[in-house]
Amino acid sequence: MEKTRRTTDLAILGVLAQGGPMSGYDIKAYIDLSISQFWGESFGQIYPALKGLEADGLVTRRADRASPRDRAVYEVTKRGRRLLAAWLAEPPAPERPRNETILKTFLGDQAPPGAIRGHLEAYAERAEARVARLREQEREVRRTDAGTRALPFAIATIRAGIHLARARAAWAREAIALIENLSQGETSDDRHA
Amino acid sequence: MEKTRRTTDLAILGVLAQGGPMSGYDIKAYIDLSISQFWGESFGQIYPALKGLEADGLVTRRADRASPRDRAVYEVTKRGRRLLAAWLAEPPAPERPRNETILKTFLGDQAPPGAIRGHLEAYAERAEARVARLREQEREVRRTDAGTRALPFAIATIRAGIHLARARAAWAREAIALIENLSQGETSDDRHA
DNA sequence: TTTGGCATGTAATCCGTTACATGATTAG
DNA sequence: CTAATCATGTAACGGATTACATGCCAAA
Numbered sequence: 001m002e003k004t005r006r007t008t009d010l011a012i013l014g015v016l017a018q019g020g021p022m023s024g025y026d027i028k029a030y031i032d033l034s035i036s037q038f039w040g041e042s043f044g045q046i047y048p049a050l051k052g053l054e055a056d057g058l059v060t061r062r063a064d065r066a067s068p069r070d071r072a073v074y075e076v077t078k079r080g081r082r083l084l085a086a087w088l089a090e091p092p093a094p095e096r097p098r099n100e101t102i103l104k105t106f107l108g109d110q111a112p113p114g115a116i117r118g119h120l121e122a123y124a125e126r127a128e129a130r131v132a133r134l135r136e137q138e139r140e141v142r143r144t145d146a147g148t149r150a151l152p153f154a155i156a157t158i159r160a161g162i163h164l165a166r167a168r169a170a171w172a173r174e175a176i177a178l179i180e181n182l183s184q185g186e187t188s189d190d191r192h193a
Numbered sequence: 194m195e196k197t198r199r200t201t202d203l204a205i206l207g208v209l210a211q212g213g214p215m216s217g218y219d220i221k222a223y224i225d226l227s228i229s230q231f232w233g234e235s236f237g238q239i240y241p242a243l244k245g246l247e248a249d250g251l252v253t254r255r256a257d258r259a260s261p262r263d264r265a266v267y268e269v270t271k272r273g274r275r276l277l278a279a280w281l282a283e284p285p286a287p288e289r290p291r292n293e294t295i296l297k298t299f300l301g302d303q304a305p306p307g308a309i310r311g312h313l314e315a316y317a318e319r320a321e322a323r324v325a326r327l328r329e330q331e332r333e334v335r336r337t338d339a340g341t342r343a344l345p346f347a348i349a350t351i352r353a354g355i356h357l358a359r360a361r362a363a364w365a366r367e368a369i370a371l372i373e374n375l376s377q378g379e380t381s382d383d384r385h386a
Numbered sequence: 387t388t389t390g391g392c393a394t395g396t397a398a399t400c401c402g403t404t405a406c407a408t409g410a411t412t413a414g
Numbered sequence: 415c416t417a418a419t420c421a422t423g424t425a426a427c428g429g430a431t432t433a434c435a436t437g438c439c440a441a442a
Contacts, residue, residue, distance in 0.1 A: 006429065007293065010320035014300040025393050038295040042431060047395055069392060069438070081303070088304035092293035092312055100200065100285035102231040102353050107207040110274070111281035120286055153301035153309075157369040160295050165273075165368075167360035174356075175349040199401070218421050234404060240423055262410065276430060 002083065007093075008045050009053060011086045013076055016059060018150060021075040023064070024050055034154070037161045042117075050074055058083060089181055105175060124172035130165040134158050195276065200286075201238050202246060206269055206277045209252060211343060214268040216257070217243055227347070230323075230354045243267055251276060298368060310369055317365035322359040327351055 012027055019030050024046045031041055053059045058080035064071035076084070101123050108116040138158045145151045205220055212223050217239045224234055240353045246252045251273035257264035269277070294316050301309040331351045 007291075008429080011296060014296070014303060017303045018300055023393075024395090035296060036301050037294040038290060038299075040289055040291070040430095043394080044396085044432075045430065051395095067392095068440095073299060073391065084300075084303055085305055086198050088297050088300060089308040091315065092297050095290065095292050095294070096233055097231060097288065097290055098200075098233070099231040099353075101288070102350060103204060103207070103228060104281050104285050105353070106231075106346055106350040107211055107230050107277075108349070110207060110210045110277055110345040112278055115282040122284065129252050150302040152372045152374075153299055156301070156371050157295060157299040159367060159371070160292075160298070160364050163360040163364040164357065167356040171356040174352060176353070178349050179345045181345075201401080216421075217423090233402095236422080237403065237405090237424085244423095261412095262422095264421065365410080 002086075005083075005087075006049075008041060008049050009058075010084060010087045011039060011041060012046065012049055012053065013080050014088075016074055016076045017084055019080060023071050023073055025071075027074075035157055038157070050053060053080070108179065111186045117179060120172040120176050120179075124169045124176075127165045127169035127172065131162055131169065134161045134165065138162070195279075198280075199242075199275075200243050201234055202251075203277060203280045204232060204234060205239065205242055205246065206251060206273050207281075209267055209269045210274060210277055214266045216262075216266055227293075228350055232310050233351070246273070301372065310372060313365040313369050313372075317362045317369075320358045320362035320365065324355055324362065327354045329359065331355070 011031070013031050015027050016022065019026075022030065024043065027046055028041060028043060031039060034112065050061070054061050054074070057077055059073050059074045059076055061074050064073045101119055104111065104119060105116055138155060141151070141154050141158060145154055204224070208220050208223050209215065211217075217236065220239055221234060221236060224232060240301065243252065247254050247267070250270055252267045252269055254265050254267050257266045279280070294312055297304065297312060298309055331348060334344070334347050334351060338347055
């Protein structure tokens, strides 16, 4: 029986397996760049985690001679790869999101007039901006990663961001209308779903 | 300067303001029923939180005489309502989701063949089932809450669930295709956005 | 030369879930 | 009678963020 690892450990293992050997600092940058929308790790997690992973023989650590800096580079071991693969094969734990914007919307009746509308407006704008950015990123990644085996997965991740951001924007716009029109219904768009 | 409260406190205050006086047990049930998709609270949070809220004069506690059980009923005070309104007017803290399904998809290249596909299939099915359930719930709430001031906000919350679940389903289906077709591109649906 | 980025770590704190503990009431 | 539900709480634990602390290197 493998001891149960926290997800942080597996995420780090995954990044190392996917992106090749790198430092704790690099891992952070890699995550921030590629999946920050859906996953985050702080240094306060990464460095202790790397220690633990090394202690358990899942990664190896070596000093980076090439760099003029005091850099440690980590690499996944075979055991590490096996553990990662096994974890990836397990059904993902269900998310339990906590969305403050939606909570505040739900409680909108208790809010000062206009406040929720403002939140929703900002929410929609952020989501729309994100869609634009991600579309750009998709094009870029299709170019730069063309041919790599990881490409479809990288694209899938970006597409997730696009789909979800689009949904957020559409929802927020709809919610604004819904709240504006108060009780005179007919705002559902079930027909064209 | 108001001391900074954890979101749990405000959520409880909000539920009490919205749903009327109720017990800790009721608060849990109310949340589970109405916004469980976007917000959760456990008893381990609720009961201590209620104590704190009472100590600070944001809610009042009284024994429920009507019930044959040993029940405490909480009610928001004026100060509580003021604090709630002020919090609702503040811009919501940005969410930082951790989506294990998407993380695993991103790392798909490291997974045993077919594993990710299976996760995505299940993800899509769950999302589709949720859409169906929420549509039903929307119809129901429109009926039962018709005319109340909170109706548009309740509907908006359900609509959020529908939009997001729909996006998840669509994404998962698309991602399956994307991964299946591996490197032979042309899966983006940017045109009809 | 001083700012920003690279680089690594620890400690405090917060927050949340889970498990545990207890007991009454009600429906089957 | 007995299982489920109502009802309230505490304690242990785990996991994550933030702040703190330190220092070197490169570019402006």
